[in-house]
Amino acid sequence: MAALPRRIIKETQRLMQEPVPGISAVPSETNARYFHVIVTGPEDSPFEGGLFKLELFLPEDYPMSAPKVRFITKIYHPNIDRLGRICLDILKDKWSPALQIRTVLLSIQALLSAPNPDDPLANDVAELWKVNESEAIRNAKEWTRRYAMDN
């Protein structure tokens, strides 16, 4: 259990000191590499008004490898599957050490406002999104209201 790299400490401090609007990331008390994240649904999106919980884990070789991020709150989104796994390029092959937690979360927030059904993870959702976008958006709103708005 090597001590935290300087970068993680710095990022954490900065997240605390200058929180990104609509995003809160709090490190776990027991594990500084594990963050409890809450992202608000972007405006003008079917997820508006929802508070989405995510978990974010910084792997050992962070920042050389991407953080692991997963939605805990259920969400109806073509790029997010039932288990909350996110299909986002910067979390995969497009990861760059220049990216940070904050940028990742911003990207995820952006992903909410701009679903990309061409690169689906939840095929059924993506299918519906492509075929019947309004229906899909309605479902999304419904899910948001059902899962992301109570707490």
Place this chain on the structure above:
Amino acid sequence: MEQFESLLTCCVCLDRYRNPKLLPCQHSFCMEPCMDGLVDYVRRQVKCPECRAEHRIPYQGVQGFPTNVTLQRFLELHANIAGELPDPTAGQVMERCNVCSEKAYCAPCAHCDKKVCEDCKSAHMEVLRREISRINNQIRRGLNRLQDILGVVERNTTNLQTNCGAVAGEVDEIHKRLAKALKDRTDFLRNEVDRYLATELRNLTNLKDNLELELGNIQSNCDLADKYMNDDVEWEDTELVDTKEIFLKTVEFLRNFDYEAGDYNRRVRFIMTHDPNQLVMHVASYGELNITQPNAYSSGIQQNQGLTRSKSDHRLATQFRQQEEAKGWQENDEPILGGRKFGERRPPPPEKHTRDYGAADDYSGYESEHRPTRSRFRSRFVKSHLDNDSDTEQPSRTVKAEQQKEKEKVTDTEDATRGPLSGIFRLSDCPRVMQRILDVDSGKKKEKKEPPPPPKPVQPTPQARRPPPAQRQQSEDDEISRLKRQNKGAASSQEPERAPARPAQEEERNSINRKPPTPAREASSDGESDDESVGSLQRNQRKTAPAAQKPATTPRRPSATEAPAPHRPAARAPSTESSASTESSGSAVKHTGAILSIAELMEKYSPGSTSPTPRSRFSSAGNERTAPAATNGTTGGAQRVQSRFVGSQRPTPAPAPAEPAHEDSDTSSEEETDSSEESDEEPVTQRKPESQAMARSDIGPLLARSTNARNDAADNKPKETPATQSRYRTRQTSQTEEEPAPRYSAGSSYSNRYGSKPREEEPPSSIDDESKYPTARSRYLALKERRNRLARSKSSHTGFGAGDDDDQDDPVSPTTASPSAYLAARYGSGTGGTELSRSRSSHALKSRESSPERPTPGAEKDGAALSSWARYLKNKYGSRGKDRDPSSTSSSTSRRLSLGLPLRSANELASSDDDSKNAAGSPISPTAATAAVAGFAAAGSSPRSQYMQKRRLQFSVGSRGSEPGCFTWPRGIAVGPDNTMVVADSSNHRVQVFDSNGIFVKEFGQYGSGEGEFDCLAGVAVNRIGQYIIADRYNHRIQVFDPQGRFLRAFGSQGTGDGKFNYPWGITTDALGFIYVCDKENHRVQNQKLHFFHMIIEQSPFFVEHRKKCL
């Protein structure tokens, strides 16, 4: 400013750029670890985190990317503007942590002595902290031991005081009693005297008065008679008659009155019932303080030492232990922190690490040389160590003293409180610790997480870490181990003390062993010789005077006698020594004697008696003259001295007298004739022309013997032998010092050949005179002695049988003196034969052998007294000697002797071979002997060269296998009396015999448990008569085979009782035939005479099983 800041921040590490490298895409990143982490080693590419552009990595790696100099300037600028402190890690290069193998800025860790990253280091320090607390607990727990010891010490102190007080009281009491007794007695005696005086006085005065009265009466009567008893006065007849009666009575009274002068003349004498001197001595030493082991504490130690010592019979073992102890010592000796100051780093490895602490510099210089004065702790026992250390350390210390004055001050503070026993000092006295504690208390320092000073005050470590870790870091191993040790051992403190004590003791032992002999000898020789010399001289003179010998001879004798006595005590077995000494001395005397004139002798003689050197001279001189007489006497005396064996010899002398006659007739050389004359003379005692004396001295031993025999009869010369001995002694001492046994033997052998010359050549004798001076003499004498000894040994065998042999031998002895003499001796008839004959006895190893040998000569004459061994020898040599008798003077015999002697000396046990060897040797002997002698005489190093040769591989025998000449697990080897090699071929269950060239001779034995069968035999030994003694390991018995390999007997069985074995292994036998067995699995030490086997060894009736613990 914010943006400016961000421009200077590496986007990967989010830190200020450190050694920014510029990618072709114009993005910059720190070289380490950022750029390093971006490398795709498979494709040798770097992907820019910013623009995701991929770039090939230069050949040299990421280092090959250009440094963004502009950015660096900006960084510097920014640093200047913002007044930032320089990056502490600037200039450092990242290394792999030696613990977690992560790349990081590593610093040396005192805990693991590696360079580790911060994280690991902190972890280590955590560990150290925990360990410290743990050990501290142990210490607290173990502290009571120290307290117990303290209590014990205090108790012991009081005990000691009471004890000493009691003893002092006793002493006082005794003193009072003694004083009172003395006083009482004194008073009583005085009173007696007074009373006696009074009574006597009274009586005397009475008598005086009476006498006066009588005198007056008579006087008046006389006057009256003169005056009136004439015709003038008329007296009546009755008156006249009465007057006449009165006068008659007066006359009668005057005639008869006899004053009993005796009554009043008797003197009062004060007579002590005890010798006053003795009484004084008794009183003067009326008590001793016997210091017993004071208390359990120390006694335990001593006992331990004793135990360990008792086991340490083996020298090797002791040596080994010494070494180990020495090692242990040195280890233990290390000062607590390895000589460092508290909290100071270990002497830094070559690399430079910056230290956080400012004080570091002060301490950096410190190294082991700074060890504060050693703890006294083991000082007592380790003194030598300490001294050495201090010696070595001192210079360096002094050298550095100037440089380090400041530092020394610091250490001094620590030293001041250093525990004298363990070298532990108070942490709270350590400046660093104090400062650190201060910081903590005042809390003004940034919250360094220094734990409140652990049980022991914490040291300020340079890096804001807790001091205790620092301590441990430095010496953790040392300290912990030390602490443990102390916990264990401190209480008893036995370990340290014991270890040191042993070496010291051992040293003492050694010293004792070494020293005592020489001083003892010297002292004995000096003191005894002096005393004895005087006494002996007087006696000799008295005796000799009647003998009508020349005074010169007598003095010489005494000196000789004196000398021998001291020698005996010195170190040798009395019988052998004495005999040897007498013989050698006799021989020596012969040599030396030749040179000196009688007058010289006389001169020397007087001083010689008093001082040792003169004595030696004297002896030498005396040897010349006295030699004839003295030698005779000496031989006789020697024989007497020799007791058992001598006794055997004595009988020989009887024949000897007859022999001398032969000698005379036979003697080709003047000496011999002289000797013979002397021998003849000696009975007469007065005849000794100086020349004869000289000759005698040379001839010495044999003649001496014969003469002795005569002398014995005459009783005149017994003391002369001692004189010869004295010489001998001197030689012995010299020999012991200088010459190895082998040499000696060789020398002796050759000496015989050349013997005749020595007399003629006076250089030897002169040398003898010189011999007084230790160096020249010692060697020379030593050579002589050896030769003499050899000669003697020979003579004893051969010579005794025939007087002729003796004559031959005699020449030999002189030869020993001078190398050239040897040659002459060879061809000339030996004068020094006696020396040769006796020479054997001198061999230390041969003491036993010699004793048996001597008897042999005697044995011929009286077989009854002979031991079995003697008989054996007799059988061997007796016939020879007889044969020789007729041809006694023949040079061949002398040669034989010469050869045989060396051979014998070479192989102690080989005596049995003498015959064969002598025979063989005689042809060869001249050349070889001469060469050897020459070498010997010239360099005196021949033994050494021989020894050096021993290191070379002569040959090797065998290989693995079961054929003859091959071995499977050979476990034992022995050399037989005939130079055969006997090998215990363990796993082939047989004994193989090879000749001295390694050629297979025979084998015997096979697997089994019956007679003559072995089960993995281990040890083998060959006794003097060629019997094989085999340790039959798995049969738990010892088997004895005759020289032909036929089974003779076996003894022993498995068990732990006496005479039982448990896997006997090593085995050997000594000259007397005692068998020594390593009883391997019986881990006990036994040494006992178990059986009395007549049969085992013909010559020696004894059998001893010596159990030893196999180490």
